[in-house]
Amino acid sequence: MPSNSHFANCLTADKTDKEQKSESSEVLINDILCSSTSRYLITEFNGEGRFGKVAKGMNINKLQDVALKILKAEKTARREIKMLEVVSILDPVKKNVVQFFEKFKHKEHTCLVFELLDKSLFQLFKERHWRPLSPSAIRPITHQLLTALDALKGIGVIHSDLKPDNIMLANHLTEPFRVKLIDFGLSFTTLNKKCGMRLQPLGYRAPEVTLGLPISEAIDMWGLGCVLGFLYLAIHPFAIHCEYQSMRGIVDTLGQPADHLLCAGNYTHKFFKDNLDQALSPDGKAEGSAVPRSNDGVKNMPHSSDGAEAAAEIDATGSAVEDSAVSQGAASPAEGTSANGGSPDEGPPGAR
Template structure:
C-alpha cells in the first residue's frame, strides 16, 4: 500500500466492522508497525469529517493526553485508508479475555484518571468525542504497560460549538439523559459516558439497559 509519504506492507487483518477492515502493517520507511483502517465504502463526507477531527485532535500530545496517534491518510485502490499507531486491545476485549472478571479498584483507578485527562484535553480544544464506549478505549500494551490506555475512534467527534439541540449521538447504553430528552448539549455528555464505563468495568452492568 502506498501513501503520499511512504509504503506500507500488510502483515495481517485483525479486525472488521461496518466501516471496513483494520490491517496490521509495517511502514517500510520507518519499520514502525501501524494499524490501518481501510474503509470499504465511499462515504466521502463521513470520512472527511473523521479526518478533520483527527487533524484537529493532533495538536494534542497523544501520549500525555492518552489519545491515539494519527499518522497518515491516503486512498488505495479506491479505498480510503487511515493509519494510526498500533495499539493492543480494547477494554471490551480485555474483559472477554478475562472471562468477564470485573476490574478491581487498583485496576480501575488508572483507567479513570487517564480517561479524565483525555477528555479534559479534548475540552480544551473544543472537541466532543460523542461515542465513548469500552470498544473505543484501547490498551497500549497490556503486558508491558498494564492499564495504560488511549482513546480511539473520532468518526463521530464534533466541535462543541457546532453541536445542536436534538442531535442524536452516543451508543444507547452510554448515552447521556440530555441527549434523549432533547436538552442543550455540552462536553458533559462525554462525562456521562465516562461514568457509565467506570460503572461497567467493576460491575459488568451498564447504567441503562439497551438492545443497541
C-alpha cells in the same frame, strides 16, 4: 421489442461489473498500500464495521507496526479526517489519545494510519471471562481518561462515542492499564453542536441526548461514568438494545429528571406522559409533573403495555436501532482488534 430475458441479462451484467469493480479495489492480506511517503504491508485484518475495515500493517520504510483504518465512504472519511486534524494538536502521550500518522488514498478507499495499540477494554473483559476490575486498576484508567477528556474540552471537541471498545490498552504486558482514547469518527466540535442530535451508543447515552435537550462536553463525562460502571460491575450499566428501557434504567437508578428538563426536551413525549392532574399557571400555561409512560411507573414496570408500545414507537423511528448501529457498528481506528468488540450480542452475561 427487447425481451424480459434481455433486460435480465443487462442487469446481471451491470451487477457483475459493479461486483468486479468492488472486488478489484478490495484490500487483501499481503497487499502493499502506498502513500506519498511510506509503503504499508497489510499483515492481518482485525475487524470490519459499517464504514470500513481495520487492519494491522507494517510501515516498510520504517519497519514499524501500525494500524490502518480503511474507509469505504468518502463522506465518513472527510468527517473523521477533519476531526483527527483537530485532535492531532494534542500530545498523544501526555493527553492519552491515539496518535494519528497520516492519510492517503488507495484505489477507491481512504486509508488512515495510526499507532498500533494492544486491545480494547471490551476485549480485555472477554479474555477475563467478564470478571470485574478492582478499584486499584480502575483508578489509573479513570485518571487517564479524565486527562484525555479535559484535553478535548480544551480544544472544543466532544468525543460522543465513549464505550469500552473505544478505549485501548497501549501494551498490557509492559504497561498494565495504560490506556488511550480512540475513534473520533463520530466526534464533533462544540461549534457544531445542535439540540436534538442523536449521539452516543445505547447504554452509554446521556439522558440529555435521549430527551433531546441542549448538549455539551458533559455527555462525555456521562459516557465515562458508564464505562467505569462497566469496569467495576462487568455488565452494561443500562439497556443497550432499547432506548426506552435505557431511560427507564436511568430513572430507576438516579431518579426522574426535573420537570423543567422534561418540559424542555424534544423527545420527552417518547418516554414520559403528562400528569393528568394538571393545573394552569397564572400565564395560562399547563403546569404539572411528567410521569413515566406506564400505569405502574418506571420503577415497577417489568412488562407494561404502555412501555412496550413506547419502546416499539422509538425503535420504529430508528432512534434505538439506527443510532445503535451507527455507534456500535462503526469500525474503530483499530489500533488493535476492537472493530467488532462492542457488539451488544457479544455482551457480558446478564447485560440488560
